[in-house]
Amino acid sequence: MLNPAALNLLYFARLREAFGRDRETVVMPEPATVDGLLATLQGRGGVWADELSAGRNFRVAVNQTVSGRDQPLRAGDEVAIFPPVTGG
């Protein structure tokens, strides 16, 4: 089955500013993964390609849990992309 998966993306802090948005919906063909989503976003070029390139330090959380790049994504998942945390 190759149903498209609509993902709810969130961006925080420096990445929210760099991307000029705090959220958006992105539709990916299933089966989707974090890696596939990142490749799609990098494909936009410009700041997306720069900020999400392999050498940059950022985290991805799926449904509010920090996840690895091979994490599968399903329709309706909340996917947050953010810089390393600096609270406390």
Add this chain to the structure above:
Amino acid sequence: MAERDRIAVQTAAFDVGAETARLAALDRGIGAIASFVGLMRDQNNGDAVQAMTLEHYPGMTESALADIVAEAHGRWALMGTTVIHRVGPLHPGDPIVLVLTASAHRGEAFAACEFIMDYLKTRAPFWKHETTASGGRWVEARDSDDNAAARWNR
């Protein structure tokens, strides 16, 4: 056990005395409460800092803090904890974060308090944006915080 652990993310300041009293009243077997208060400094990386804004990820922040507190309970015999983290605009001298840990004796309270702070610094989704004379900037994560958290791996 209801109310044993209190986790809050808020813009308002906190009252260390009132929070300590709340914990102390939970159980007369509590013999030690360790506390940590993090304050906003007026400098960072050699620059004067005039103000700060703390951003967070509502929902994940609370669950990340709850996970950290749960892990602390698994490691030490704690009788209650409090974690309060402020968000929004802050100024030098303002309290940012409060961690209280209650146990029968001081050793477990001290260790758990430090553990919760070390994990909070590296796992809870907060971000600091600071204002200096030359403009605004996002605070970069520090390797020393990762190293502090890694001490607790086993």
